[in-house]
Amino acid sequence: MSAVRTLSPPLAALLELTHRCPLQCPYCSNPLELERAKGELSTAEWMRVLDEASELGILQVHFSGGEPAVRRDLPDLVAHARKAGLYSNLITSGVTLDQPRLTKLAEAGLDHVQLSMQDVDHQTAAYIANYPGVQGKKLAFARAVREVGLPLTINAVINRHNITRVERMIDLAVSLGAGRVEVAHAQYYGWAIRNRAALMPTLAQVQEATGRVEAARERLRGQIVIDYVLPDYYARQPKACMGGWGRQFLNITPSGEVLPCHAAQTIPGLTFESVRHRPLADIWARSEAFETFRGTDWMPEPCRGCDQREVDWGGCRCQALAITGNAAATDPACALSSAHDALRALADTASSEPPPDFVYRRMSPQDSKAALATTTG
Numbered sequence: 006m007s008a009v010r011t012l013s014p015p016l017a018a019l020l021e022l023t024h025r026c027p028l029q030c031p032y033c034s035n036p037l038e039l040e041r042a043k044g045e046l047s048t049a050e051w052m053r054v055l056d057e058a059s060e061l062g063i064l065q066v067h068f069s070g071g072e073p074a075v076r077r078d079l080p081d082l083v084a085h086a087r088k089a090g091l092y093s094n095l096i097t098s099g100v101t102l103d104q105p106r107l108t109k110l111a112e113a114g115l116d117h118v119q120l121s122m123q124d125v126d127h128q129t130a131a132y133i134a135n136y137p138g139v140q141g142k143k144l145a146f147a148r149a150v151r152e153v154g155l156p157l158t159i160n161a162v163i164n165r166h167n168i169t170r171v172e173r174m175i176d177l178a179v180s181l182g183a184g185r186v187e188v189a190h191a192q193y194y195g196w197a198i199r200n201r202a203a204l205m206p207t208l209a210q211v212q213e214a215t216g217r218v219e220a221a222r223e224r225l226r227g228q229i230v231i232d233y234v235l236p237d238y239y240a241r242q243p244k245a246c247m248g249g250w251g252r253q254f255l256n257i258t259p260s261g262e263v264l265p266c267h268a269a270q271t272i273p274g275l276t277f278e279s280v281r282h283r284p285l286a287d288i289w290a291r292s293e294a295f296e297t298f299r300g301t302d303w304m305p306e307p308c309r310g311c312d313q314r315e316v317d318w319g320g321c322r323c324q325a326l327a328i329t330g331n332a333a334a335t336d337p338a339c340a341l342s343s344a345h346d347a348l349r350a351l352a353d354t355a356s357s358e359p360p361p362d363f364v365y366r367r368m369s370p371q372d373s374k375a376a377l378a379t380t381t382g
């Protein structure tokens with residue numbers, strides 16, 4: 006039976022409404038080449054995408070970015086998602102939404118909010134986001150989320166600057182009334198790979214943080230769900246990236262290109278199709294980019310003969326490319342990969358030196374000004 010006939014619909018779609026963002030996190034998963042506002046899908050185009058997503062059988066949409074709230078049509082898109090029967094989650098930096106706008110989103114049918122957090126320490130948070138006063142704004146936003154009655158997840162991105170405060174970040178999430186906290190080490194794609202040396206903790210720091218997360222899980226059982234994502238560079242088996250290429254998720258860029266994962270555009274030779282030119286269901290089922298690494302037929306050894314091949318699906322194609330130069334190689338996070346020792350050596354070298362300055366995530370200065378004007382206007 007062909008892959009197309011046995012293919013299930015994706016569970017969720019990540020909609021990158023825009024790459025504009027007032028923050029400049031050095032681990033941002035957006036591509037180094039950020040898309041400009043003028044190329045973004047229009048309101049009508051995003052509404053059509055939501056309808057197509059629903060028809061395809063997608064259950065959940067994540068409104069993401071950049072900062073999705075810089076789009077003035079966000080309440081209309083949320084309302085349209087609700088009308089289309091989609092569960093909607095807003096992934097936000099929390100610095101641009103005041104209580105009235107948040108209330109409007111809740112009234113439009115928003116189901117859930119996911120707030121990113123740089124640190125509990127205000128000074129370090131401002132340094133990481135390159136945004137003075139960021140933590141105060143996030144705390145106010147988190148309280149507003151709970152006041153309007155929306156469920157909240159805190160997403161804490163761990164790196165060498167905040168790793169000693171992992172427990173305090175979990176406790177902060179509890180005190181803010183979050184139902185879930187994702188403690189995720191920075192994943193080294195996009196801007197994070199550019200900032201690898203500035204972000205990478207040592208193995209000893211990761212081990213200590215892991216112990217603290219496990220202890221917090223015991224201590225806070227029944228109060229909050231704690232998800233923990235280890236850094237691949239210190240792992241022995243890769244994660245099932247996106248639940249497997251083209252199996253559960255799709256990602257749509259601001260201009261409408263449909264990707265199997267947010268970093269897939271780094272892979273040369275793949276052509277990504279746009280919702281502007283082809284129906285979403287057709288892209289999901291038949292486009293070359295989704296078919297290339299779907300399933301297990303593409304796998305080389307040792308993945309091909311490995312009993313874990315339908316557990317981790319060979320790991321991450323973008324990481325294989327970034328480290329080995331070959332997107333079809335076994336993910337070097339796997340101990341069976343011939344590049345595994347080289348990956349660990351990169352982490353050890355990066356984390357043993359004093360951290361260099363961040364290369365902040367930036368559009369051109371002109372675009373950054375436009376993003377802020379839209380935000381505050």
Ligand code: SF4
Nearest residue numbers: 026028030033071098
């Ligand atoms: S990671 Fe930071 S810079 Fe990137 S979109 Fe999120 S808040 Fe903005």
Ligand code: SF4
Nearest residue numbers: 308311313314319339
């Ligand atoms: S060899 Fe491939 S399938 Fe097996 S554990 Fe490693 S990455 Fe996973």
